Amino acid sequence: MWLFVVAFVLFLVLQCFYIPSVRTVVLFSRLPGPTRIPLLGMALDLLFVKPYDLINFIGSHCDKYNQFLSAYVLGIPCVFMQDPDDIKVILSSNVHIDKGVFYDFLKTGFERGLLLSNGDKWRNSRRLLNPTFHNKILEEYIESFGRHGHIMTQRLLEDSTAGPIALKEYLFPCAIDIIAETTMGISLNTINFENRALMESIQSVFSGFMFRLMNPYLKRDWMWKLTPVGRKTTRDLNSALTTTRNIFMQRVAEYNASKAKAEQANNEDTSKGKKLKPFLEKLLDLNSENPGEWDMEDIMEQVNTMVQAGHETSSGSTIYALWALGHNPDIQEKAYQELYEIFGVSDRPTTKEDLQKMVYLEKIIKETMRLYPIIPLIMRRLNQDLKIEGKPLIPAGANVIISPLLLHRSEKFFPDPDKFDPERFNKDECAARHPFAYIPFSAGPRNCIGYKFAMLEMKVVLSTVLRACKVSSITKVEDVKFIPAVVLHPTVPIEFFVEEQFFKDEQFFLEEQFFKEEQFFKEEQFFKEEQFFKEEQFFKEEQFFKEEQFFKEEQFFAEKQFFMY
């Protein structure tokens, strides 16, 4: 019986733990870090750390060990580094490009996509996909960002009279609608409560992934599926994947049909005149230009990856930006003035030229991503030893973990780090800062491929909201903690009051009108006075002339009279 219990416990331990190689263990023991029970490492401490205290926990250890420490987490050899010089070495490397072991949890349905693939598979995909995020191509999407931003803002204004607003309920569907249209060319219209089942499945899968990342002992799929969260996440994931597969197959069939038609019509491009060519069609084009690189499953997983990577990130960052603006009315006012100078009271769509003029808004977005980097942890699994000058060798098999959240709140690079101050992103300040001290989109060859897409989307959506609404934050900064899961997740919903910006415009417009009328009245008055004066003068001169004439005539008559006598 005892033997059975021991064997069962051993089995469970082996299922929950990661077993590094002997070489890794030996070399790892030379790195600085707290001494703990071998392999279990920090796992016992972590048992008592709440998810929202995790970043502070890591931060306090990094401070103790001069921003470089090693620790086991359930047998996973982890190296935490927070010095930008060290970060530069790993992020700029073309060799250490594999994602950390924790990402293995997210693989079902996304394994072949750009975010989670590794090695040559990733290298080939990245090479093929880079041109699909070229500036010229992204400009095609501006109209879509603006249209969805506008629909969302209208809904926001309609609902704002009912009381506090949880912006996530608006910005999340807006981002889903945008990413569905730009990647697959479909209109989900979740903002108006259509296709909500798909949106809810995607949301639930995301929450499930976050839960699993916070509980890494659930590394085996069979264990994960035994938990209620695991079962629900698997169900929702299957449902989301089935729906997206159906959409995908339909779009591919349409693409093939239109291509065949074009070939029949003597190679005339039927996509000409079409405003937006979705990402999926670009991938199908790439696939026919580079036969053998991908199969249909690859393409589908690339599309799924873009959908997954491209909505929670940009919508979450936009919410944090509005939250910060809602606490800093003077900054919000300055942003509004910039937009007013570009658009006046017009609600016309945003153009590429308008976006170039939104200099202050861009600084606001950058400062938001400094304080609230939506990807709070970046991880790499070393497939070769890594040598950083002045540090012991980090062995292959170790996982390097970097926290942009801790880095961006370092007093050393950002004085008074808790203050929201967009001016930190003035040209001179940026040039003086260490280039690896600010990495919201990561950096180097494995940075975010969608960063320009995200910046454009956030600028368009944020400016559309700010042109029409004034926001004030209800949720206090000190009441919110953050869970560093897949994305930086607030512990409570962030709520706002939203007012129509219209009143201000109207007021401004009325004042301007009044001023113009007053000016006109003054000018008219002046003109009248001048006219009157001129007329009077003329009249006087005429009178004088007449009198003089009369006098002359009388003189003449008198003289004539005199000669007659």
Ligand code: HEM
């Ligand atoms: C505010 C918005 C966004 C932020 C802050 C952000 C941040 C990041 C970061 C930090 C990474 C690197 C993750 C790592 O190395 O572990 C990443 C990767 C990636 N992001 Fe983004 N992202 C954003 C929006 C987007 C959008 C809109 C898309 C797609 C349309 C996208 C697609 C991707 C992809 C595919 C990768 C993997 C790239 C690779 O491994 O080669 N992201 N993102």
